[in-house]
Amino acid sequence: MSSQHSSTGSRLGRRNDPERRERIIDACQKVIVESGVTGTSHRKVATQAGVPLGAMTYYFDGMQDLLHSTFSRFATSISDDFERHMATATDKESACERVFERILQASSGDDDELILSHELYTLATRDASFRSITTQWMQRSRVALELHFDPLTARLLDAMIEGLTIHRALDSEAREPSEIKTAIARITKDSRKGSLST
Template identity: 65%
Template sequence: MTQESRPGGTRRGRRNEPGRRDTIIDACLDVLAREGVAGTSHRKVAAQAGVPLGATTYYFDGMDGLLHEAFTRFATSISDRFERRMTAAEDLDAAREAVVAIVLEDVFGDDRDLVLSHELYTLAARKPAFRAITSAWMARSRAALERHFDAETTRMLDALIEGLTIHRALDAEPRDPGEVRAAVARITRASGLQH
């Protein structure tokens, strides 16, 4: 009997243990954060997850399949945080403060998020299949911003969020959080949507 791929990446003929697939995806993100894409292997992911090596190939079609699932989970988690902030904002001032909080707290909430983001960006620059993940991430971010800002301002804010977050994370000197608030205020001056 041949092993055909099933929806969700599993194969016929083997036992599907509940939660194991999720455990492998989470372990892959841990290995990616520690080793980068170049240092990530099925063996390292299996060891991190505490599963047999064959489990990684049972649930995923090759390393690209596993990386795609892991980076999709990561990007979705960042987008979810972003959307929650913007959805909770009830007016333009609250939306501006939400953008500030996204830069200061959410996008790269810690060094792990920063590393994973940059690993994803580098992979997406090289492999178009991964560009779909970053494109979906950007589309969700813009849709969340467009609840409060016009399309042109949204594009500028999206770039500002990305740029400021990277600069703040990689700058050797601590940055004044007030500069984030000032930049958001400048870009969004007279640009909010009427509610």
């Protein structure tokens, strides 16, 4: 709940463990990956975080607030990484390579990003309050891409990153990395000199 909470014990606990709120968000993210949003509860998150169940309401105004905080931090982290990654490109050719690397990494299935992304997309489809998170995420991605591409190309690349990531991650058949480079080359052919080799 808010900082006006009157429980002395909660306040002492907060002073003794200033990172508790972040631990709860970490735990919520793990529970979502394991059980989905529909299977996430205060009790499961508290158990995962190793905190008393009553502590949950000190830091968050209900499950909606906890989910919003968890997905906001997740989306911000992805955006931060993508911005840093795109900022290392020195020209459009290397920018295309960064986009390729991003799709390959995101569709590898080696981490929890795909699950969390889809859980967020589902929430944003049903609940407008979560759409602000996805909107900001897309805006930041386009800004990072616009360092190297015109706005329309950046928007198309952003959509392609999401689409190809989903297709590659969920297809039971192996997909060749060369198809990613082919797609990038086709979208960017009118926005840069040269072509991306496949």
